[in-house]
Amino acid sequence: MFSFLVKRLLSGAMIVVLVSMMVFLLFFYGPKSPALELCRRDTHGRCGETSPRLEQYEERLGYNNPVYSEYGKWAKGLVQDRTIYIGSTGYKCEAPCLGLSYRDRTLVTDQLKERFPITLSLAVGASLLYLMIGVPIGVLAARRRGSFADKALVSSTLVFSSIPYYLVALLSMLLLTLSTHVFPTVAYHPFLDNPFKWFSGFLLVWLVMGLYGATAYTRYSRGSMVEVLNEDYVRTAKAKGLKDRVVVIRHALRSALVPVVTIFGLDVAFLLSGTVFTEQIFDLDGIGKWGLEATYIKDLPVVQATALVLAVAVVMANIIVDIVYSVLDPRVRLS
Amino acid sequence: MSGDPYLEVTDLSVRFPTSDGLVQAVNGLTYSVELGKTLGIVGESGSGKSVSSMAVLGLHDPKAARIEGSIKVGGTEVVGLAEDKMRSLRGNSVAMIFQDALAALHPFYKIGAQLGEAYQVHHPKASKKEARKRSIEMLERVGIPQPDRRVDDYPHQFSGGMRQRAMIAMGLINDPSLLIADEPTTALDVTVQAQILDLLQDLQREFNSAIVIITHDLGVVAEMADDVLVMYGGRCVEYGACKEILTHPEMPYTWGLLSSVPDVTGDPNARMIPIPGNPPSLLDPPPGCAFHPRCVHSSKVPGDLCATTLPELTVGARQGHLKRCHLVDSETIYATEVLPEVAPDLAIHLAEENR
Incomplete structure (x- = not known):
């Protein structure tokens, strides 16, 4: 290790x-x-x-x-x-x-220190929602494979994810904060100053990013779960007399998560290096928007800094994914 | 035969509706097994052996499978039984061990955890410690060396034979009265196969459980079974005492199975004869006897009876021996035509005996 x-x-x-x-x-x-x-x-x-x-x-x-x-x-x-x-x-x-x-x-360096917490907040919230929404729905669809509910879920995620992201983001900002105030205004408040304000300021952004990204996770985890549910060891678990819930969560889901973890690791890395559309549309001064503007005017030090954030994030994500692998699957040795 | 049968299957049908039509996996199957006895179910892939046994444990998806007929386990009707009652039977009074133990054990959990889980689910009051103690006991019983250490191994750290032993230990951890072994030795080396079969026999003597052993290996049947049921195309085609079926088979499909077994100790001139053709489609079974397109003896039956009429499962030439075949003088045909080809020395022996 x-x-x-x-x-x-x-x-x-x-x-x-x-x-x-x-x-x-x-x-x-x-x-x-x-x-x-x-x-x-x-x-x-x-x-x-x-x-x-x-x-x-x-x-x-x-x-x-x-x-x-x-x-x-x-x-x-x-x-x-x-x-x-x-x-x-x-x-x-x-x-x-x-x-x-x-x-x-x-x-x-100062700019980075100021902007990174915004991007970090976005990444943490969105990626949590990917898993919290995407995986349970995928598992549910896999268990009811072929049923009306399964088909409805799969096709609705396809429809939802084929709408361009910027359109979804733009419309939800216009309709939900500017014209109706259903959600609190999107703005960044440092977490340490006021956690409640931090939360409410990001709420809509998280939901938009999370729901949109979760559609992909629904499909990954559904596919992976369908495969695992056909495994012999799942049949063994049923033959032991275990409850359905135990079979699905303890025996099937743990295996089904392995491929999902890989994609999740890379997704978090890219979220950490900035979410250009989101930051641009919701006017949040994160890494993504900064890097984009710097590229226009060939602002070397800034581009360099954002490239470094991405490189470090991808490297770290890969290491963490490998460690998580070895925790999930005892056959994987870290060496 | 003595005592009431522990497992009683009557007129069991298992059908799967698919988009291409109804798959008739098992059709009108009837058999019974007593405590302490072993039934061998023989047949090729897709003959309905495994499907019928999975129905005993209620392992078919109720939405995908249509199950009719009756399955009684220790007097309890299992077909249509509520899921929670079914669950209390599974792994408790009826246990199943599967073919490929590497695939059938969860790769992510320790052997001890998987055995302990099987124990705790039917002994909810048992602590983790008790479950572990019981797991070690069972591993020791099935002959795993250093069970107190190996209990913390993962399945991939076990050898093939040890994995199958662990699988058996898991099946027997709750003292089941009925054990269904689905090709328990298929994935193993021949030497290990023999050890596993010996182990199963020992354990049966010890626990007096009924065993259903599913196999395509007649050697396994000869070694283990008291009764044999031969399945073809989802139907029982021959059923009787093991010795009876192996020495006086009356159905051409069973002859085919016997002829395709290589015999290392027998006459070196003996031929190994494969059964021509392919297994029947369960979606669109042939009319009449399902075996007739592959049967070389159907011309001996007058008319085209074989191709038009499904033979009933009836008592053949000998008592306690059911066969599904139109051939009338099957015993003579076997002795004069089939046996001399596959085992000439045995044929001579039999001819002398009959004289």
């Missing part, structure tokens, strides 16, 4: 480092200079490929230096305080320093 963790954390760290390098390479050797983008924005478009202003911008942002030295500076900032100079102004950036946003010269 311990050596498994060490091994997986080391290889995970490698992946994270590689991802951060890739982002730098993309910005340095990508088709369009990030400096040009920023220069155009600052001068309302009066900045071209050959204008002398661009030179200044490239110099200022460090694109004239070799990529490894810039990457080195950035990486060193993660463990050591550094001062970033833009022109003649120096900005103090404490470790772990993720750089300075090109757009407004705010510290990326």
Whole structure:
């Protein structure tokens, strides 16, 4: 177990480092200079490929230096305080320093600290609902396989999930908070300040994300459950004289959850790296919206930070999924 | 025969309505088993052996299966019995052991947990500790070495034979009066097969339970059974005492089964003769005798009786021996035509005996 963790954390760290390098390479050797983008924005478009202003911008942002030295500076900032100079102004950036946003010269680390709780809250609430709604309905449908209830459930999840997500989100915000006030207004309140306000501010978003995502979980868990219910050991459990509920929950569901856990792990990782549509539509300043805006203007430090969040989340999710596997299935050895 | 039968199956039919039509898995099946006795049900895949036994435990989905007739277990009618009453029988007075123990034991739970669960469900007052003690006792009884340690193993840590032993231990943990063994040795090595059969016989002597053993292996039947029931296409085609059926079979399908058993000790010139053709469709069974399309002796029956009329299950040439066949002189045909081909030495022996 311990050596498994060490091994997986080391290889995970490698992946994270590689991802951060890739982002730098993309910005340095990508088709369009990030400096040009920023220069155009600052001068309302009066900045071209050959204008002398661009030179200044490239110099200022460090694109004239070799990529490894810039990457080195950035990486060193993660463990050591550094001062970033833009022109003649120096900005103090404490470790772990993720750089300075090109757009407004705010510290990326501070922004991340501010935005991550929002995304985290969204991810936790939505993913819990995936399981709490999706799995029980899937199990129910599997047990009544072929019945009217099963067919109605399966086809309604298909219909629901074939409506584009942004439409569902947009309509529910318009109809349920703006025009009717059925749900409290969506807004972020820090959990530690007022847990009740935190809860009510996210309620609608969670329900929209959770219900929409749960449709997929209904289908996964139904399929997996149908398969497991045909297993010999389920028949054995029945032949022992166990109650139906015990057979389904203790004997069938535990096996049926194994494939669901894999998908769930990856889904949580992607939720943690930002939910672009949700944050955009409900106007929540999370990671997703931040990353999207940063990509438009080629804001390297911000894009780098959001890429790192995704990489770390995916790596961690995979490790956790493997541990959960070994807990569910004793045949799986962590090594 | 003495005493009342513990399991009494009368005119049992099991049908499954499907989108393609009605599947007639079991049709008009009648048999009985007494305590301390063993019935062997023989037949090829799809002949209705397992389906009929699952009906005894009420394991068919009531929405998918139509069950008619009567199944009496220790005097209680099981067909149409309420689910909670059925549940108190299952694993308690009637237990079932399955073919492939690796698939039939839950891969995620320890052997001890699975045995203990089977005990506790019918002994709700028993503590976890008592259930564990009982599990260890049963594992010891079926010959698992170091049962107090192996009780904490998972099924995948057991060998094939040990898994089947554990399965038997689980079946017997509540002292059932009736044990249904569905191909208990099919997935095992030959040497292990013999050990498992010995174990079952020992346990039967000890607990005096009735055993129904389902198999396609006539060797298993010869070793274990007091009575034999041969099934074909969902129907009983021959039923009688084991020795009687094996030495004086009267139905061509049973001849076919006997002819297709390899005999290592017998005449090296003996041939192993497979039964031609395929098992009948249960969705659209052939008219008349279900076996007639594959039967090489149907030409000996006058007219096309075999193809038009289903033979009744009647007493054949010998007493206490039921057969479903139109052949009149089946005993002679077997002795003169079938036996010389498959076991020449036995045929000569039999001919001398009859002289």
